[in-house]
Amino acid sequence: MKIGKLTDTYSATGQIEVSDIPQIAALGFTDVICNRPDGEVGAAQSCQSLAEAAKAAGLGFHVNPVSMKGPTSDNIAAQADILATTSGPVLAYCGSGMRASVCWSLANAGKMPTDEILKATASAGYNLEGLRAKLDAA
Numbered sequence: 001m002k003i004g005k006l007t008d009t010y011s012a013t014g015q016i017e018v019s020d021i022p023q024i025a026a027l028g029f030t031d032v033i034c035n036r037p038d039g040e041v042g043a044a045q046s047c048q049s050l051a052e053a054a055k056a057a058g059l060g061f062h063v064n065p066v067s068m069k070g071p072t073s074d075n076i077a078a079q080a081d082i083l084a085t086t087s088g089p090v091l092a093y094c095g096s097g098m099r100a101s102v103c104w105s106l107a108n109a110g111k112m113p114t115d116e117i118l119k120a121t122a123s124a125g126y127n128l129e130g131l132r133a134k135l136d137a138a
């Protein structure tokens with residue numbers, strides 16, 4: 001599992017497994033956000049399977065599935081709402097971590113300078129320069 005740290009309270013990664021949950025908890029994350037629709041994964045990687053493992057490990061688990069087309073305005077609002085209710089570091093995942101990074105970026109557009117958002121995502125391994133105009137417009 002390769003985790004890209006965007007901030008002290010938000011990181012992104014690709015698809016996680018039930019067996020990754022203990023390590024996620026040991027790394028100090030308090031919550032996990034699933035940004036991957038169940039239709040893209042098998043039963044062992046379903047939100048329900050991962051949510052059960054997360055709950056058993058004492059982690060919060062939040063579902064905000066984002067299609068391969070990218071986040072909708074509802075996804076962005078949901079991501080912001082989830083982040084507003086978490087109490088510690090969050091690990092968001094999708095297929096590669098890209099959608100989780102895009103959701104965070106768009107949820108923070110207008111709250112943080114665009115250059116700061118793009119620097120954070122780039123340092124985590126996600127080049128979102130193509131979002132600059134959308135981030136600037138917020």
